[in-house]
Amino acid sequence: MLKGEKIELRAVTKEDLKNQYKWRNDEAFANLAAGSDSFQYNNTPLEMMEAFYEKNLMTVSVQEGCVFSVYTLTDGKHIGKCDYRDVNLVTRTATIGLSIGERDYWDGGYGSDIIRTLVRHLFNSMNLRRIQLDTWSGNKRAIRAYEKCGFEVEGRLRENEYVDGAYYDTIVMGLLRSRVL
Numbered sequence: 450m451l452k453g454e455k456i457e458l459r460a461v462t463k464e465d466l467k468n469q470y471k472w473r474n475d476e477a478f479a480n481l482a483a484g485s486d487s488f489q490y491n492n493t494p495l496e497m498m499e500a501f502y503e504k505n506l507m508t509v510s511v512q513e514g515c516v517f518s519v520y521t522l523t524d525g526k527h528i529g530k531c532d533y534r535d536v537n538l539v540t541r542t543a544t545i546g547l548s549i550g551e552r553d554y555w556d557g558g559y560g561s562d563i564i565r566t567l568v569r570h571l572f573n574s575m576n577l578r579r580i581q582l583d584t585w586s587g588n589k590r591a592i593r594a595y596e597k598c599g600f601e602v603e604g605r606l607r608e609n610e611y612v613d614g615a616y617y618d619t620i621v622m623g624l625l626r627s628r629v630l
Contacts, residue, residue, distance in 0.1 A: 451517070453566035455559055458517035458531065465518045466502055468527050470495045472550025482548040484585035484617070485610040514543070519563055521554070528554045531563050533571060533580075541578040543571055560594040568598065568624065578626045585610040586618040600624045 451458040472478050473491050483490035514534030520527050531547035547563050549555060571577045582600065584591045587610075600622040608616035 451566050451570050452522070453562040455522055455557075455562045456528075456566060457520045457522055458563070458566055458570075459520055461502065461516050461518045461530070463499065463502060465527055465530075466495065466498050468550060469530060470498055472529075472548070473498075475550070478548070478550055478552075480612050481588050481591070484588070484612055484619075487612065517567075519547075519549070519559075521559070526551065526554075528559065529563070531567055533567065536575075536577075541576060543575075543577055543580055545571070545580055545582050555590065560591070561597050564594060564598040564600075568629070572626045572629065579623060581621065581623040583619055583621045585612060586620055587612055587615075592620060592622075595622050598624070599629050 470493070473482075473493055476487075476491060479487040479491035514532055514536060516530060516532040518527055519529040519531060528551040529547065529549035531545065533543045533545045535542075535544040537543070545564075545567055547560065547567070549559055549563075568580060571580055581603070582595065584595070586592075586605075601624070602620055603623045604621040606619040606621070609619040610617040
């Protein structure tokens with residue numbers, strides 16, 4: 450388990466999938482979490498998520514990455530998930546992502562704590578030197594949280610996302626170990 454100031458990152462359990470199923474089928478959450486891929490993200494049967502869990506989450510490879518469930522420290526509530534993936538051991542880089550499904554925990558600093566906790570683990574325990582992520586330009590809450598944690602915009606793919614009938618840019622952000630240590 451990895452502990453932050455407000456959250457704890459734990460291994461995903463089969464029980465956690467029930468909450469993830471609920472969140473993924475919340476259209477507003479799916480749009481924020483997946484952008485133009487939300488049509489694939491929501492309406493996913495629980496059985497499909499369980500099959501994915503059995504096939505992929507039960508065997509963890511450092512290079513493939515890892516998915517964590519996010520729990521609050523105060524009340525032990527499961528509020529979201531985060532992951533790292535696309536680890537390159539030569540360039541010492543990885544890609545991260547996160548989502549908070551419980552709306553009561555939005556705008557409370559939980560996202561920033563998730564990012565800091567995951568980044569600290571990747572930089573200090575795995576000796577990575579660069580972490581990147583991407584989101585869509587309409588997800589202002591996520592962009593603010595990433596910038597608050599030191600991520601900088603490194604690129605923009607213009608009109609690369611299509612959410613709720615409008616085009617948005619894909620925002621690529623990165624964080625260098627040398628900027629935070």
